[in-house]
Amino acid sequence: MPVVISSQPKSLPIREGNVYAANCPSRSVLDHVTSRWGSLVLVLLLARTLRFGELAREIGGVSQKMLAQSLQVLESDGFILRTVYPTKPPKVEYSLTPLGREVAQHVQALTGWVEQNVTTILEHRENMQKSQD
Numbered sequence: 001m002p003v004v005i006s007s008q009p010k011s012l013p014i015r016e017g018n019v020y021a022a023n024c025p026s027r028s029v030l031d032h033v034t035s036r037w038g039s040l041v042l043v044l045l046l047a048r049t050l051r052f053g054e055l056a057r058e059i060g061g062v063s064q065k066m067l068a069q070s071l072q073v074l075e076s077d078g079f080i081l082r083t084v085y086p087t088k089p090p091k092v093e094y095s096l097t098p099l100g101r102e103v104a105q106h107v108q109a110l111t112g113w114v115e116q117n118v119t120t121i122l123e124h125r126e127n128m129q130k131s132q133d
Contacts, residue, residue: 032077033103037062037070042079042096042104043111049083049095079103 017026032038040059044050050058056067071094074080079100085091096104114121 029077032070032073033079033107035070037066038074039107039111041067041070041074041094042100043108045080045094045096046101046104046108049093051091051093055094074100 017029018024019026019030021027033042037059040062041055044055044058052067052071055071056062056064059067062070071080071082075082078097081095081097081100083093083095085093
């Protein structure tokens with residue numbers, strides 16, 4: 001039987017965040033969700049549950065350290081569920097919580113838009129570079 005290890009948040013008073021305020025906790029959540037590796041992890045886990053090695057192979061260029069940190073942060077925010085199976089060696093799987101699925105759908109829309117518009121964006125970069133030369 002798998003052992004679910006998760007740092008689900010305790011009941012907190014409901015309040016609205018303000019990402020423009022320097023000390024608002026919503027800003028750090030936004031940083032976690034939109035970080036280079038965090039956003040890619042979220043979108044990959046939308047498709048299916050994955051193990052650490054599978055995530056590392058799918059996300060080109062991520063180090064094990066950065067992937068582990070991203071997974072820990074997303075888990076602490078309540079977006080990822082880490083399930084450990086009592087095998088030798090232990091099998092660990094990562095999946096999205098309902099909250100994680102919700103935010104991942106928003107991130108997927110953004111990443112999809114970027115992929116669809118990357119050619120136009122690169123053309124703008126090139127034109128800016130030419131005008132500065």
